[in-house]
Amino acid sequence: MVFVVLIMVMMMTMLLLLMMMRRKMMMIMMMLMMMMLMMMMMMMMMMMMMMMMMMMMMMMMMMMMMMMMIMIMMMMMMMMMMMMMMMMMMMMMMMMMMMMMMMMVMMMMVMMMMMMMMMMMMMRRRRRRRRRRRRRRRRRRRRRRRRRRRMLIIHTNATRSACNMCNISVGVYGDFNSDADDDDSLWFEIKHIVVCYNCSEVSTTCLTYVNTANNYFPYKGPSRSNLILNIHNTFVFVIFTDSVPEIYPTKQTTKRARMKTSKTEVRS
Numbered sequence: 001m002v003f004v005v006l007i008m009v010m011m012m013t014m015l016l017l018l019m020m021m022r023r024k025m026m027m028i029m030m031m032l033m034m035m036m037l038m039m040m041m042m043m044m045m046m047m048m049m050m051m052m053m054m055m056m057m058m059m060m061m062m063m064m065m066m067m068m069m070i071m072i073m074m075m076m077m078m079m080m081m082m083m084m085m086m087m088m089m090m091m092m093m094m095m096m097m098m099m100m101m102m103m104m105v106m107m108m109m110v111m112m113m114m115m116m117m118m119m120m121m122m123m124r125r126r127r128r129r130r131r132r133r134r135r136r137r138r139r140r141r142r143r144r145r146r147r148r149r150r151m152l153i154i155h156t157n158a159t160r161s162a163c164n165m166c167n168i169s170v171g172v173y174g175d176f177n178s179d180a181d182d183d184d185s186l187w188f189e190i191k192h193i194v195v196c197y198n199c200s201e202v203s204t205t206c207l208t209y210v211n212t213a214n215n216y217f218p219y220k221g222p223s224r225s226n227l228i229l230n231i232h233n234t235f236v237f238v239i240f241t242d243s244v245p246e247i248y249p250t251k252q253t254t255k256r257a258r259m260k261t262s263k264t265e266v267r268s
Contacts, residue, residue: 007036007109033113037106044102051095055088 010033 007033007040010036011113048095048099051091055091058084058088 010029013029
């Protein structure tokens, strides 16, 4: 009974560990359970052996008694024998029943264990797959967002990029969208908002197209590294940054809205 209770406790702990996804602990628990089962079996075997021995002893005693008291009390002996035989039979029957019951219980336990293990394995596999998919999706989304938010800080010596308020040359924050029609000519649309460092005044919002075929531009597409462009004979030093300035609007617009705005701007 004690062993059964112990095994039940072990099962509960196993379930808990499974929920917590601790594999090593689970393995240890399994080992312990196996040990307990083995112990139970051994105990059962020992009990059986003991019983058998007892029976044998009884038989021997009976035989001895018979040998001694044949002449004295034959009838008594017969009665005793009958009684003893009956008792023995009853005992044997009981033992057999108990054994059968125990075996059934053991089999049931083993079956349950197997089923549980199988179920857990299946559940684990499913969970893992789902998690992986979710993670991948999240990563993709994050990457897209980062790409959208990548800004330029453009330092230029152009006269038109001077501040309206204090007349100091200003930096330019803007999106960097590449539209490559051919391999030779690579056009960059810089829709930039000119911001003064001195008084943080938004002076102008204009749209310029940059042809990088003439300029120093050894690679295609926007990159993190710096480059120098020549916009309308004015040298522009472009610095790629991930940080979004406070003045720049950080609204996440939809694709359709963006497309519409770009089209209208190009037409005008």
